[in-house]
Amino acid sequence: MKVLVIEDNVELLRDIKNFLEEEGNICEIAPNYKSAYDKIGYFPYDILVVDITLSDGNGLDIIREVKKENIDTGIIIISARNSVGDKIHGLEIGADDYLAKPFYLAELNARIKALYRRKAYHGRKEIIFNEIKIKPDTHEVFVNDRLLSLTKKEFDIIHFFVVNRHRLLTKEAIAEHLWGDHIEMAESYKFIYTHLANVRKKIAELGGNDYIQSIYSVGYKFTDRE
Template sequence: MKVLLVEDEPELRRSVLAYLHGEGMVVEVARDFPEAMDKTGLFTYDAVLVDITLPKGSGLDVVRQLRTKHPGTGIIIISAKGSLDDKVRGLELGADDYLAKPFHLPELVARLHALVRRKTFNGRQDIVLDELRLVPEDKLVEVHGERVELTGMQFDLLLFLVANKDRVLSRSAIAEHVWGDHAEAMDEHDLLYSHMKNLRKKLTEHGWQDRIKTVYGIGYRFTTT
């Protein structure tokens, strides 16, 4: 997957770059508005991450140019301004998703995967990890070809873990992904723990070899190796 990151804050750029590299993605960066316009004008990407507030211009214009030149490219706006206008206008201009800063890197990865799946495979792409098979479009999970009934939340949780396989996920990243703003109220860790336990139980009951590892004091990891 080839991704362009348009972001002026160097440290944040470095983090995102490193994290996406770790996911095996090819990432290019643009530091300001002219660079973003040049790169999006010349090259084609699977997905572009655009900050709205850029030196020498607005990320919204980058979105506009991308939409006319490369309609197939997935666009995610990452903005710290948090003003509603930007979100609405960005989506109106044709951005596919909006992620407010500060965000968890695993959340960004999950959204990127979902976006590219939607754009390139029309959402119809199975994720197969040995005996486990997920069809995100239908919220369907199978173990050894046998359907596992999961709740919506359990499915979201599993998809989030799978999208970030082999990475350590902090409890707060998971909680925020699953419960959104209510994550605040869930800070009793055992709620996430029991949620995770139920998911693992449902899957292992169908003969799945548990690949979810607890990382002591920090969170969880879905391992494939």
């Protein structure tokens, strides 16, 4: 799961990022309105965690912009403003959830996971595609009911593919999903080919089919359709 946290409290921002990454997520950060606006306009995110009061703007304006541009992402507001009016207003303009400060990081993580389940796989805790079953909460993948042994990056890529099945995924989108803010560390897209080769081999070893279709010079599609 890829999360963008928009928060101007540097200490809280660091704590949230560290906690979510320890839970196996890709977590990017934006300490102000401008950096958040730039990131949302350029990169896709599964979940936005948005503080209302920012040093250079209002988090509610970010939500309005996301809805105006029809960006498909879940939104959780975090704010020290604990009035009913703020909560209602945030939800009315498009936020999915609201968490008042102070809060436990474990609760924020639980709400992020619950929201992602609702949006990505309709509230179910498992994703099933033919003989492949994914349990996102435990980072497990099963093929024909047998556990697949995967590295974190291999899990990330098969999860990304299955959630976006039947869609064309560019090499750039895959690379950015796997590396996030650290994509500049990758010298080329060779690491994608390596991960895909490993995933294909491991699935085949458990009797699974190869659903990864290469789209010449563009990217890949995970599908059982012709």
